[in-house]
Amino acid sequence: MGTSAIMIFLLAIVAGVLGSMMGLGGGIIIVPALTLMFGYDFRTAVAASTVSVIATSTGAAVAYLRDRLTNTRVAMWLEMGTASGAMTGAVLAGALNAKFLFFLFSALLTYSAYSMWQVRKSELPEGVQPDAISRRLQLAGSYYDKVLGRTVDYQVTRTGLGLFLMYFSGAAAGLLGIGAGIFKVLAMDQVMKMPIKASTATSNFMIGVTAAASSVVYFVRGDVRPEVAGPVALGVLGGAMLGTRIMVRMKGTTIRKLFIPILLIVAVQMFWKGLGQ
Amino acid sequence: MEMTRGKESRVDSMEIVLARLLRVGSMIAAGLMAVGILLMVVGVGFGGAVIQAGLLTLVSTPVIRVLAAMVVFLRERDFLFAGFCVVVFVSLAVGMVIGNLE
Numbered sequence: 557m558g559t560s561a562i563m564i565f566l567l568a569i570v571a572g573v574l575g576s577m578m579g580l581g582g583g584i585i586i587v588p589a590l591t592l593m594f595g596y597d598f599r600t601a602v603a604a605s606t607v608s609v610i611a612t613s614t615g616a617a618v619a620y621l622r623d624r625l626t627n628t629r630v631a632m633w634l635e636m637g638t639a640s641g642a643m644t645g646a647v648l649a650g651a652l653n654a655k656f657l658f659f660l661f662s663a664l665l666t667y668s669a670y671s672m673w674q675v676r677k678s679e680l681p682e683g684v685q686p687d688a689i690s691r692r693l694q695l696a697g698s699y700y701d702k703v704l705g706r707t708v709d710y711q712v713t714r715t716g717l718g719l720f721l722m723y724f725s726g727a728a729a730g731l732l733g734i735g736a737g738i739f740k741v742l743a744m745d746q747v748m749k750m751p752i753k754a755s756t757a758t759s760n761f762m763i764g765v766t767a768a769a770s771s772v773v774y775f776v777r778g779d780v781r782p783e784v785a786g787p788v789a790l791g792v793l794g795g796a797m798l799g800t801r802i803m804v805r806m807k808g809t810t811i812r813k814l815f816i817p818i819l820l821i822v823a824v825q826m827f828w829k830g831l832g833q
Numbered sequence: 834m835e836m837t838r839g840k841e842s843r844v845d846s847m848e849i850v851l852a853r854l855l856r857v858g859s860m861i862a863a864g865l866m867a868v869g870i871l872l873m874v875v876g877v878g879f880g881g882a883v884i885q886a887g888l889l890t891l892v893s894t895p896v897i898r899v900l901a902a903m904v905v906f907l908r909e910r911d912f913l914f915a916g917f918c919v920v921v922f923v924s925l926a927v928g929m930v931i932g933n934l935e
Contacts, residue, residue, distance in 0.1 A: 561870070607888055614859045614894050621852040628847050632902065632917045639924035646931040693913070764895035769925040771892050773932040782884035783873060789891055790866045793859055 560594055564784070565791040567593075568608065572795020576616035577803040578815060579756030580737035581609030581763050584822065586788060596784060603779035606771045608792040613764030615796030616757075623804055624699040625757035627750070630712060633693060634740065634758075637719045638766050641726020648727065657728050658830030665823035668742050669816050676816070679808045680708060684749040689715040697754060702804050710751050718748045726766065732829075737763045738822060741815070752808040752815075847905050854901050858894030862887045896925065 567589050575582030583605040590601035620626045645652075686696060695712040725739035737759045744755035774780050803811070865887030873880030903918035 561874075607892065610891055610895060611859075611862075614855050614862075614891065618852050618856045618859070621848045621855070624848065626848070628851065628902070629914065632914055632921070635899075635921045636917055636924070639921045639928070643924045643928040643931065646928050765899060765921065765925065768892050768895045769928050770932065772929045775889070775892070776933050780885070780888060782869065782881040782888065785888055786866045786870050786873075786884035789888060790863060790870065793863055793891075 561783070561787050564590070564594065565787040568788045568791025569795035569798070571608065572612055572615065572792035572797075573799035573802065574795075575609075575612040575737075575792070576760060576796035576799030577756065577806070577811065578737070578818065579741045579759030579763075580612075580818070581605070581767065582612055582792060583609065584818070584825075586792075590784065590788075599774075599777075599779045600781050600784055603771070603774035603777075604781070604785040604788045606767050606774060607780060607785045608788050609767035610764045610771065611789040611792040612796045613760055613762075613767070615793040616760045616800050617764070619797065619800035619804075620757035620760060623757075623800075624697075625754055625804070626761045627695065627697040627712075627754055627758045628761070629693060630695050630697070630744065630748070630750070631758050631761050633695065633715065634718060634722045634743065635762055635765055637722030638726040638729075638740070638762065639769070641723040642729060642766050642769060644723075645727040645730045652728070652731055654731055655830050655833035657732060658826050658833060661725075661728065661732060662823045662826035662830060665738070665819050665826065668746060669819035669823065671746055672812055672816050672819065676812055677809060679704070680751050681710070681749045684711040684713050686711040687713050687715055697750075699754060701753070703807050708751060710754065712748050712750055714747050714749070718743045721747060729766070730770065732826065738819070752811050753803070756803070756811060846909075847902065850901060850905050851898060854898060855894060858890060858897070862891035862894070865890060896922075899925070 568586070571582035571585040574585065586605040586608055587601045590596045590604060591598055617626065690696070690712045693715070695715065696710065698707055698709040701708045721739065721743045740759035740762055741755050744750045744758060745752050771780070866884050869880050869883030869887055872883055899918055899922050903915050903922070906915035906918060
């Protein structure tokens with residue numbers, strides 16, 4: 557408690573800003589920072605990171621809901637996939653082939669980085685035709701884009717595939733140690749063809765729920781150490797509130813360009829972990 | 834026209850209710866964590882417990898959010914989406930129980 561707490565706090569603010577802008581939990585920053593820079597053990601770091609996912613989600617959601625960037629109906633639909641997937645993952649934990657999954661997800665992320673690169677110049681998706689489920693569930697959304705200076709109306713498509721992806725990544729998330737937001741953003745942006753800003757904001761809204769379920773386990777085990785998780789969560793909460801202000805003033809294409817290197821970093825991480833299995 | 838307007842106000846109320854809930858949750862959590870950290874720095878024994886209370890408030894906020902959304906959907910007689918919330922909540926509860934058994 558002292559200098560290191562202040563350092564952790566500042567780092568958490570950065571993680572919160574980035575996480576809230578990209579729709580991610582910020583685990584890719586928090587876990588390596590706590591273990592490599594501050595020498596905490598992996599379990600303490602993962603527990604603090606999981607709590608910080610909730611801080612990112614809650615801190616950012618207030619602003620994104622007000623700005624109408626969060627599509628709550630899409631969120632509820634996809635949360636069914638992540639939550640039931642996480643439940644399946646907990647049951648199947650021992651039965652899944654970790655090496656295969658690491659390689660599979662690494663390939664999936666690499667491919668996603670490539671397909672995001674291809675559409676790097678498109679600000680908004682065009683000509684999206686809603687599918688039957690999307691129409692039935694009234695998933696179409698609209699928000700006011702501060703950068704474009706106009707209201708953006710959008711349709712949502714391939715809702716079934718999106719739900720399947722959420723279930724699948726939710727089931728694998730616990731094992732792979734990722735999945736806070738990266739697959740949610742990909743499912744909405746790349747599969748369901750939502751605007752990137754609505755995708756990251758909606759992902760942000762969703763990540764808190766699954767993280768809340770898994771963090772209970774860390775609390776029970778005693779992995780949540782208040783002197784670590786406290787400054788992390790507080791910093792991330794503040795950072796997330798700040799991040800929302802930056803994000804609404806950014807172009808969709810800029811968010812996309814920041815997202816591509818993140819995809820590649822995580823893809824390499826997954827590949828590396830797969831080799832070590 | 835009439836239908837579109839009805840839908841707009843419905844979406845609005847959902848977003849306002851959830852935003853308010855999440856704000857209250859994060860403010861209480863932030864307050865407790867900040868006070869707890871200060872107490873810890875000063876060397877007061879129960880600082881850690883105050884932080885822990887803040888962390889628990891933070892963690893329960895999204896779960897309460899699922900229930901709040903369900904109530905709003907029920908009030909709007911949108912039973913399908915209320916059902917979705919039930920599926921999410923039950924999955925979370927079962928996942929939590931299984932996670933703690935191991």
